[in-house]
Structure formats: C-alpha cells, structure tokens
Amino acid sequence: MGNTVQFTEVYNTYFRPLCYFSQRYLGSRDQAEDAVAEVFTKLWRQRTHFHDIDHARSYLYRAAYNTCYTLRKAADGQSSRETHYIEQSPDADESYEHHIVRAELWAQIYRAIHALPTQCSKVMQLSYLEGLTNEEIAQELDLAVQTVKNHKQRGLAILRATLSRDAYLLLVLCVGLLR
Structure with a gap:
C-alpha cells in the first residue's frame, strides 16, 4: 500500500x-x-x-x-x-459474513451506477442512493421531469443487465423501502 x-x-x-x-x-x-x-x-x-x-x-x-x-x-x-x-x-x-456480503453487494451497485453515462449516473445516484424525488432531481440538475424519468428508466435497464441478480434485487427492494 x-x-x-x-x-x-x-x-x-x-x-x-x-x-x-x-x-x-x-x-x-x-x-x-x-x-x-x-x-x-x-x-x-x-x-x-x-x-x-x-x-x-x-x-x-x-x-x-x-x-x-x-x-x-x-x-x-x-x-x-x-x-x-x-x-x-x-x-x-x-x-x-452476512454484513460483508451485503456491503459487497452495495459496492457492486455503487460501481455500476458510477459506470453509467454521466447524466444517467447523476440521476440514478440522486434517486436511488440519496432518495430524492424526480422533481427534486430535475430542479437540482436543471432538467425536465420527463428527462429524469427517461434517465432512470435507461439506468435501470442497464443496471439490470450488468448487476448480479442479488445486487439488482437489493437495489430495487431498498429503493421500494425508501418510497
């Protein structure tokens, strides 16, 4: 090191x-x-x-x-x-060990979100990691609400294809709990 x-x-x-x-x-x-x-x-x-x-x-x-x-x-x-x-x-x-596995799944989610295209990554991070609403994201990034929704839809499609099944389910379940 x-x-x-x-x-x-x-x-x-x-x-x-x-x-x-x-x-x-x-x-x-x-x-x-x-x-x-x-x-x-x-x-x-x-x-x-x-x-x-x-x-x-x-x-x-x-x-x-x-x-x-x-x-x-x-x-x-x-x-x-x-x-x-x-x-x-x-x-x-x-x-x-259970805590380590969960932490590693979150690491996988963070890496996948940061690997998304720039604007999509920002939207996904604000929405799924920070819990902001579409309207709050639109205001913060100076975007239309529909554009935020489009980025989220695109981001979820990419994440579903790139994340492991467990990591994707963790993301979706945790987001469901936030809403």
Whole structure:
C-alpha cells in the first residue's frame, strides 16, 4: 500500500462498502465514515502489503469491525454488558459474513451506477442512493421531469443487465423501502 495509485484504487473501491458495513455496528453514518477513515489512515501509515485483493478485502473488513468494536467499547464505558454491544445488537443474528456480503453487494451497485453515462449516473445516484424525488432531481440538475424519468428508466435497464441478480434485487427492494 506504499504506492499512491494502489492505495487510491483500494480506497475508491472499498471506502463506501466499508462505511455501509461499519454503519451497521455504529448506527451513525458520520461515525462509520470516521471509523473507515481511521482504518485507511492506519493502512497508509503502516504501508501494509497484501498478497492479493482477497487478502486486502479480508484485512479491511476485519480492521473496520475491530475499529467499530473499539469505538463502541470506548463510547459505552466500562460496563461489561455495554462493552459487548455488537454481540447484543438487534442484528446479532446476522453474522459478520452476512454484513460483508451485503456491503459487497452495495459496492457492486455503487460501481455500476458510477459506470453509467454521466447524466444517467447523476440521476440514478440522486434517486436511488440519496432518495430524492424526480422533481427534486430535475430542479437540482436543471432538467425536465420527463428527462429524469427517461434517465432512470435507461439506468435501470442497464443496471439490470450488468448487476448480479442479488445486487439488482437489493437495489430495487431498498429503493421500494425508501418510497
């Protein structure tokens, strides 16, 4: 990770999925982003070397988990009941691996949306990742509402063809929950 180009590539690939993963444990988007930033800062300072991308991914998720655990432990104080927040959380029945799989599906969705044509990508991101309405998107991007609808329709068609079945279903289900 001493190489800036390699570090940037790993950062761009894993920052958002690790934030999603960490948010499941910390409950706050801001805290999750801070925790992941801490992981990447440590990674850069230590100039950690990995055998391959699977080794890097495994390291990053474990480091994010450990950072979240440490942050919760510090925030909750010394009580032994409170220091086991992660194990006692409402998501305790969902395994660590389950969170990783879900984070990886979201990473696939983010990459696919960012790979769309520029304007279509902006519309899809504002709609499906940020939850804005067609009217809000039209106003923000200075487009007609029908143009926004057309971009969304085109984007969904491309995503359906490029995403795995599970990632596409996750996107559609989560968007349905937002609306």
